[in-house]
Amino acid sequence: MAKDNQFVEQIADINADFPQWYTDVVRKTKLVDYGPVKGTMIIRPYGYSIWENIQNELNARFKKRGVENAYFPLLIPMSYFTKEAEHVEGFAPEVAVVTHAGGEELSEPLAIRPTSETIIGTMCSKWVQSYRDLPLKVNQWCNVMRWEKTTRPFLRTSEFLWQEGHTVHATAEEAEAETQAMLGIYKEFVENCLAIPVLTGRKTGKERFAGAEATYTMEAMMRDGKSLQAGTSHYLGQNFAKAFDIQFSDSDGALKTAYTTSWGVSTRLIGAVIMTHGDERGLKIPPVVAPIQCVIVPIAARKGGVIEACESLKAELESAGVRVVLDSSDNSPGWKFNEWEMKGVPVRIELGPRDIEAGKMLCARRDTFEKAEYPLENAVESVKALLAQVQKDMLEDARKRREERIVYADDMAGILSAVEAGNFVKAGWCGCRACEDKVKEETAATARVFAEGEHKEKCAVCGKEAKHVIVFARAY
Amino acid sequence: MAKDNQFVEQIADINADFPQWYTDVVRKTKLVDYGPVKGTMIIRPYGYSIWENIQNELNARFKKRGVENAYFPLLIPMSYFTKEAEHVEGFAPEVAVVTHAGGEELSEPLAIRPTSETIIGTMCSKWVQSYRDLPLKVNQWCNVMRWEKTTRPFLRTSEFLWQEGHTVHATAEEAEAETQAMLGIYKEFVENCLAIPVLTGRKTGKERFAGAEATYTMEAMMRDGKSLQAGTSHYLGQNFAKAFDIQFSDSDGALKTAYTTSWGVSTRLIGAVIMTHGDERGLKIPPVVAPIQCVIVPIAARKGGVIEACESLKAELESAGVRVVLDSSDNSPGWKFNEWEMKGVPVRIELGPRDIEAGKMLCARRDTFEKAEYPLENAVESVKALLAQVQKDMLEDARKRREERIVYADDMAGILSAVEAGNFVKAGWCGCRACEDKVKEETAATARVFAEGEHKEKCAVCGKEAKHVIVFARAY
Numbered sequence: 001m002a003k004d005n006q007f008v009e010q011i012a013d014i015n016a017d018f019p020q021w022y023t024d025v026v027r028k029t030k031l032v033d034y035g036p037v038k039g040t041m042i043i044r045p046y047g048y049s050i051w052e053n054i055q056n057e058l059n060a061r062f063k064k065r066g067v068e069n070a071y072f073p074l075l076i077p078m079s080y081f082t083k084e085a086e087h088v089e090g091f092a093p094e095v096a097v098v099t100h101a102g103g104e105e106l107s108e109p110l111a112i113r114p115t116s117e118t119i120i121g122t123m124c125s126k127w128v129q130s131y132r133d134l135p136l137k138v139n140q141w142c143n144v145m146r147w148e149k150t151t152r153p154f155l156r157t158s159e160f161l162w163q164e165g166h167t168v169h170a171t172a173e174e175a176e177a178e179t180q181a182m183l184g185i186y187k188e189f190v191e192n193c194l195a196i197p198v199l200t201g202r203k204t205g206k207e208r209f210a211g212a213e214a215t216y217t218m219e220a221m222m223r224d225g226k227s228l229q230a231g232t233s234h235y236l237g238q239n240f241a242k243a244f245d246i247q248f249s250d251s252d253g254a255l256k257t258a259y260t261t262s263w264g265v266s267t268r269l270i271g272a273v274i275m276t277h278g279d280e281r282g283l284k285i286p287p288v289v290a291p292i293q294c295v296i297v298p299i300a301a302r303k304g305g306v307i308e309a310c311e312s313l314k315a316e317l318e319s320a321g322v323r324v325v326l327d328s329s330d331n332s333p334g335w336k337f338n339e340w341e342m343k344g345v346p347v348r349i350e351l352g353p354r355d356i357e358a359g360k361m362l363c364a365r366r367d368t369f370e371k372a373e374y375p376l377e378n379a380v381e382s383v384k385a386l387l388a389q390v391q392k393d394m395l396e397d398a399r400k401r402r403e404e405r406i407v408y409a410d411d412m413a414g415i416l417s418a419v420e421a422g423n424f425v426k427a428g429w430c431g432c433r434a435c436e437d438k439v440k441e442e443t444a445a446t447a448r449v450f451a452e453g454e455h456k457e458k459c460a461v462c463g464k465e466a467k468h469v470i471v472f473a474r475a476y
Numbered sequence: 477m478a479k480d481n482q483f484v485e486q487i488a489d490i491n492a493d494f495p496q497w498y499t500d501v502v503r504k505t506k507l508v509d510y511g512p513v514k515g516t517m518i519i520r521p522y523g524y525s526i527w528e529n530i531q532n533e534l535n536a537r538f539k540k541r542g543v544e545n546a547y548f549p550l551l552i553p554m555s556y557f558t559k560e561a562e563h564v565e566g567f568a569p570e571v572a573v574v575t576h577a578g579g580e581e582l583s584e585p586l587a588i589r590p591t592s593e594t595i596i597g598t599m600c601s602k603w604v605q606s607y608r609d610l611p612l613k614v615n616q617w618c619n620v621m622r623w624e625k626t627t628r629p630f631l632r633t634s635e636f637l638w639q640e641g642h643t644v645h646a647t648a649e650e651a652e653a654e655t656q657a658m659l660g661i662y663k664e665f666v667e668n669c670l671a672i673p674v675l676t677g678r679k680t681g682k683e684r685f686a687g688a689e690a691t692y693t694m695e696a697m698m699r700d701g702k703s704l705q706a707g708t709s710h711y712l713g714q715n716f717a718k719a720f721d722i723q724f725s726d727s728d729g730a731l732k733t734a735y736t737t738s739w740g741v742s743t744r745l746i747g748a749v750i751m752t753h754g755d756e757r758g759l760k761i762p763p764v765v766a767p768i769q770c771v772i773v774p775i776a777a778r779k780g781g782v783i784e785a786c787e788s789l790k791a792e793l794e795s796a797g798v799r800v801v802l803d804s805s806d807n808s809p810g811w812k813f814n815e816w817e818m819k820g821v822p823v824r825i826e827l828g829p830r831d832i833e834a835g836k837m838l839c840a841r842r843d844t845f846e847k848a849e850y851p852l853e854n855a856v857e858s859v860k861a862l863l864a865q866v867q868k869d870m871l872e873d874a875r876k877r878r879e880e881r882i883v884y885a886d887d888m889a890g891i892l893s894a895v896e897a898g899n900f901v902k903a904g905w906c907g908c909r910a911c912e913d914k915v916k917e918e919t920a921a922t923a924r925v926f927a928e929g930e931h932k933e934k935c936a937v938c939g940k941e942a943k944h945v946i947v948f949a950r951a952y
Contacts, residue, residue: 094578096551096574
């Protein structure tokens with residue numbers, strides 16, 4: 001029996017030590033491993049497969065919106081960063097620099113891209129000549145590098161994978177609408193595919209992207225009540241278009257400066273999945289992005305016909321597009337249950353001699369641990385319906401947990417006690433930087449996002465008239 | 477009428493100046509643009525889409541063989557390269573080096589990966605403990621960097637995209653078999669998807685991968701008779717396993733050193749497609765990887781019902797999985813024909829009032845310029861069959877052209893005149909490095925691949941007994 005609990009025992013208690021639980025889970029489920037260079041990670045096949053599923057889902061959505069994929073160079077001349085003043089200030093401290101190549105010192109040091117506005121801006125100034133070239137919408141899937149002091153797999157690493165979309169428009173209105181539309185696409189994707197509910201809206205000036213006019217964010221609540229910025233969409237106004245000279249002849253013959261946007265999500269999303277859904281037994285991966293959606297565990301596997309029945313069920317599910325694994329290893333069923341639960345596979349099918357005789361299979365849900373029997377005859381239909389139900393219920397469950405932990409506060413003491421209890425806190429804000437800074441100093445919570453449409457009388461910090469309501473939280 | 481020939485005039489004559497033709501075609505069809513850092517390229521959407529199609533085709537084949545995708549770090553400590561003596565010698569001169577990051581000088585310089593054997597070897601030594609962990613098969617799609625003096629888009633750039641597969645095995649036999657199997661997968665893919673015939677086989681010691689026991693290559697003949705190495709598969713023996721300590725307990729209890737392989741293809745393949753199939757009018761892209769497989773050009777578009785009929789045909793083809801574009805721009809049909817021919821779209825459909833009335837469409841093939849009418853009723857079926865035929869014929873056409881240009885030579889003068897005439901030359905070789913070097917010095921041709929199974933009496937260089945027949949060619 002000791003062997004049966006081998007995996008469960010290896011994971012720290014999620015309620016007692018959430019950071020250790022996270023570290024245990026990402027490594028023991030083989031999502032990730034540490035690279036030899038400090039702050040780097042290897043994304044192992046089980047983790048990378050989630051990323052591939054995310055890519056497929058997003059590519060379909062981007063394509064529908066007329067965005068085309070492309071690839072821009074990794075190395076950017078350092079001088080490019082200085083062209084947009086806020087941008088260089090924001091990114092210079094985190095940049096990794098190539099000074100030597102091909103056995104020689106370079107005449108100009110090259111930055112490894114922390115983000116690509118500067119190089120894409122440079123190219124768009126060549127490609128955009130006329131209003132007929134607009135809107136221009138490109139996206140790239142690539143690696144980026146931001147040198148970080150404190151790192152954690154998926155959440156904050158020196159190198160990470162992401163997509164960065166960049167669009168160029170003729171008018172401010174169109175660019176702003178695009179920024180919002182992409183935020184909407186992200187929200188729909190994160191909620192429906194990752195089963196993570198998000199708060200969306202604008203960031204404060206302090207928290208916005210270096211060089212943007214406005215940054216829109218989606219903020220997700222993790223199990224410990226901290227917020228994770230799951231993606232951002234930036235309205236860049238003419239800041240980059242002016243710095244990189246993106247001009248076009250409009251239909252009226254006049255030469256005009258364009259408006260740009262950029263937007264991105266990264267492998268952080270995998271961290272968000274882990275920390276939104278995980279529990280004391282390990283991962284819980286939503287079916288849409290799960291590398292394995294369904295595992296078949298044979299019961300009394302040596303009995304005649306069991307393995308054959310499992311194999312035929314597997315083939316049937318596979319040909320219907322279900323990502324399915326048959327665990328025919330020598331381990332005991334109990335050991336297998338633990339392992340696949342830890343790996344977060346949404347549905348487990350148990351199939352033994354009695355089930356086969358009765359023409360049934362037993363399905364266990366990872367999210368609720370509910371078990372139910374289904375006829376083997378309609379296996380594909382049943383499993384697909386069950387996966388869809390799990391997907392839906394995981395979002396509702398996460399939403400319910402989040403709603404219970406969004407509270408209001410009217411003063412600094414209220415903010416502090418609420419964030420210490422692991423909540424998101426909505427509080428009035430006068431709009432001044434000093435008050436925003438003070439919240440961070442005294443509570444370690446930051447302004448995550450504007451709560452649009454909500455009103456408060458007074459700023460929770462200074463007591464003056466509140467201009468906004470802000471969601472404050474500690475964050476990853 | 478001048479406008480109708482605008483595009484054709486812009487491309488250099490393929491027969492008079494092949495290099496200029498190549499440069500013109502890759503830029504004017506918007507496959508690629510030059511990056512600001514010397515030797516870098518931007519892969520534009522039309523080029524990147526070919527790469528995505530290549531990825532999809534290869535991923536399906538890799539998966540069938542049990543290879544899983546993963547992602548390893550970009551930066552590798554310089555000290556790792558020194559662990560395998562030949563490897564460091566081969567790659568050190570081309571490496572780009574990060575010396576500063578996060579505002580500080582690094583304690584150890586970091587190389588941007590030129591290839592990942594060293595870091596993947598390091599990780600495999602952790603992951604492989606027992607024979608049960610073998611074989612281990614991972615692949616990554618990523619960017620790599622090799623600082624090059626002379627560069628050309630897709631063919632040789634400082635940064636390029638590729639996939640690198642790495643496998644670990646218990647025995648030499650199994651690793652060798654894997655090396656060969658991957659070469660076979662590459663060959664099948666390149667011939668059936670890219671319509672490029674390739675010669676496959678072993679490389680000479682001089683030409684093999686730095687650190688390999690044996691390198692297997694596929695060599696493709698370009699329009700100018702030069703060879704392009706389209707992909708390689710390396711049997712690494714225990715060279716990297718020893719250097720990185722990849723050991724496992726075998727089923728007999730003994731601790732053994734593993735055997736490894738690596739294999740890769742890159743965005744070079746796009747260059748191979750361009751230079752194998754292109755002609756005086758521009759690109760010719762094989763249907764399987766073409767971003768656009770079929771373009772619909774309306775004739776007398778302003779006449780009632782024409783655009784509607786084109787749109788309905790487009791929708792029909794699209795829903796059947798054909799990648800189709802309807803060109804409803806203001807340009808003349810002649811201008812459109814030129815443009816889409818330059819872009820290499822395999823099939824063009826012309827649809828005008830008379831066709832619609834007759835229930836027909838006119839299809840023009842890019843590869844042979846043949847035109848034929850098909851009933852609109854079975855449009856999907858006809859277009860799919862036509863695309864399949866184009867795919868097949870393009871391979872046969874390329875094969876025929878190649879066969880005419882593989883010749884034999886018995887002495888150095890013969891080799892020289894044959895390669896100057898744009899041929900691949902098969903010649904006897906004694907096996908010594910001096911003779912191989914002499915061929916390169918005097919003819920600028922290199923040993924591309926062993927012609928296995930062929931025999932010659934004498935070495936074409938020294939006249940001594942020939943041990944092998946080698947395919948010599950000038951190469952990209």
